[in-house]
Amino acid sequence: MDRVIMWFRNDLRVKDNKALSQACLNGNIVFPVYVLDRRLLETTALGFSRCGSFRIEFLLDSLAELRGNLKKLGADLILRVGNPEEVVPWLADELRVEAIHCSKEIAHEELQQVHRMEQKLQGKGIEVKDHWQSTLFHEDDVPWPVKQVPDVFTKFRKESEKTVEIQSEFQAPNKIHFQHEVEPGELPTLKDLGIEPEKRSKKAVLPFKGGESEAWKRLNEYFWKDDLLKRYKYTRNELIGKDYSSKFSPWLALGCISAKSIYFEIKKYEKERTKNSSTYWLFFELLWRDFFKFMTKKHGKSIFLKPGITGDALEMSDDCDAFNAWRLGKTGEPFIDANMVELNETGFMSNRGRQNVASYLIHDLSVNWTWGAMWFENRLIDYDPSSNWLNWAYIAGVGNDPQKGRKFSIENQSLKYDPKGEYVKMWLQNNLVKPR
Ligand SMILES: Cc1cc2nc3c(=O)[nH]c(=O)nc-3n(C[C@H](O)[C@H](O)[C@H](O)COP(=O)(O)OP(=O)(O)OC[C@H]3O[C@@H](n4cnc5c(N)ncnc54)[C@H](O)[C@@H]3O)c2cc1C
Known part of the structure; x- marks a missing residue:
């Protein structure tokens, strides 16, 4: 047996x-x-x-x-x-x-x-x-052996999209044959683990509760009840509230829902509601997630190291004061501080926010990018080794960016994405820093 x-x-x-x-x-x-x-x-x-x-x-x-x-x-x-x-x-x-x-x-x-x-x-x-x-595309189905997977996302996307068929889902088992032979063990509490609980800010984009049914609840809300998928492409760069993006990432990181299940729900939505550039764009973003997983497989441990996958030596300081000011949302740059306060008080930050705070730490403060990635590892409820470290490396210029790194003008970004200063006000209202 x-x-x-x-x-x-x-x-x-x-x-x-x-x-x-x-x-x-x-x-x-x-x-x-x-x-x-x-x-x-x-x-x-x-x-x-x-x-x-x-x-x-x-x-x-x-x-x-x-x-x-x-x-x-x-x-x-x-x-x-x-x-x-x-x-x-x-x-x-x-x-x-x-x-x-x-x-x-x-x-x-x-x-x-x-x-x-x-x-x-x-x-x-x-x-x-x-x-x-864990990906949409199965490793056996992509058209390259692992060492030859392209290092540039567009090439990866264009070739794999043309050739790879996403495998169908596995149904949940009807029954599991099990015997009680050892103690199942209690689920520990935060206190058992020696962790001081933190209270999530009421301003958090979502209450974020883990679990498979919570993942599906969020999907049903975003796709079916609130019908938000049809405009995702035009809202995904916003900063405030539950509606601008899917917020699937925490559940994806722990596998409470599979990327494939989301894909098949997109297909269903396209059939039953509407098919447009937004429905495609959610798939496109999930392909970024796939890409970074394949890159992790290809480049191994180097994704966690300062020279990244390119091996380039970057001029970066180990300036603890600058790092701590950034980490605690006290740089004096309102758009950066607001994003860091959101992260620290909720465990989540928008993609737009992540790009800006990472660029600021790397390119404005010239601080070691791996430190920023480590702080994100502590804070983000959607922490995923591939997506986190390779997005950081990308912005630092030691990852998969063919342009060798992204420096954002924080002033332009805050004017574009927070023109009325509402986001900054929301997170820094008790701070003395004046919104731009
Ligand atoms: C510096 C930095 C660090 C990041 N760290 C993480 C991380 O630890 N875990 C994580 O899941 N994402 C990370 N991201 C990617 C992205 O910011 C989040 O996936 C996204 O903000 C999660 O919100 P959402 O689920 O509403 O995204 P949506 O916009 O609704 O996108 C749907 C899904 O697509 C995937 N996705 C979207 N953008 C990206 C991207 N740039 N890279 C990889 N996958 C993406 C995610 O699985 C996401 O849940 C990071 C980005 C940056 C710039």
Whole structure:
């Protein structure tokens, strides 16, 4: 009788989860497992933790819902806090499984986890079977071997769009055959993890609750109830409120919903409502996400390093005072400070804001771009290694930008995107800095 572990990683869902479907297909008994990686709680060399409370809270909500969904299917979620590469092989021994199914992750640390896990399992006859599933395009379907994937987005998009068909979704299993053989483990609270809870500002674009049904609730609201997809292309650069963009990113980052599921909903919307440049544009933005994942696979660890993927030496200082002023929203530049206050008080910032604050840190303050990326890693509830580090590298000029970096004029940007100073006023109303 085949006994298998389904090791959940950034795929906290039951619908369109290839790893879960394969585990259920191959295992007569399936043990769903999640290990909250203790390293998320570590303090960085810059003095703040890798993962702030908003992000952990979103993760805990997502795990609570996943557990509930697995229970409805007759199983449970075996939950531990520790290092996955130690805990999962230990559980595999304890539960006498033949295989561990999981999502294929491509960032350096996630690859290391599987590598170390395989070393621990050597000679035990337990196989790790990882399944590619976080992108729209499957790695086997793109027209290049990984080392030849184009480094320029437009080339990647044009060629793959022409040739790649997006694979269909996997339905959620009807039932999971499970046995209670080990303690499922309590879902920890922030306090258990030694994290001081922060209160999200009421001005946040959304209350942002993690979980699969919350992801679908947001999709249904944005596409179907409020019918906002049809004008997405013209609103996506705005700064205020829940309507200007999809806000799918936090749920995508943890895999509460798959990019493929969003794609098929876009297709449905195009059939049932309208098909226009906006419906295409959401797909286009999801392709950026795909592109950065393929770039992570191609360039490995270099995406996290100061010379980036180009290897160029940048003149950047390790100026702690300038960095901390930026980080805390106290540069004196209202448009920058307002965005940083929003990020710090809510865990979210618009794409337009992210581009500007990154450009300001890099090109106006000349501070080490990797520090900015580390602060984003702590703050963003949608933190995703590929999208975060490669967007930063792009703006710094050591990533995928053929123009070798983007410097934004903060004055022009704030006049264009916040002409009446409403956004700045909203976030800096208690500050002494005057809006432009
Ligand atoms: C410096 C910097 C850091 C960033 N860090 C992250 C990060 O850690 N996690 C993250 O998900 N996004 C990151 N982004 C990309 C982008 O800002 C967010 O995906 C977007 O703002 C999320 O809001 P939304 O879901 O409403 O986006 P929408 O405009 O509704 O877009 C839909 C989806 O497309 C994808 N997408 C859109 N723009 C980009 C982009 N530039 N790069 C990659 N994917 C994109 C996202 O998955 C997004 O959810 C970063 C951008 C910059 C400039």
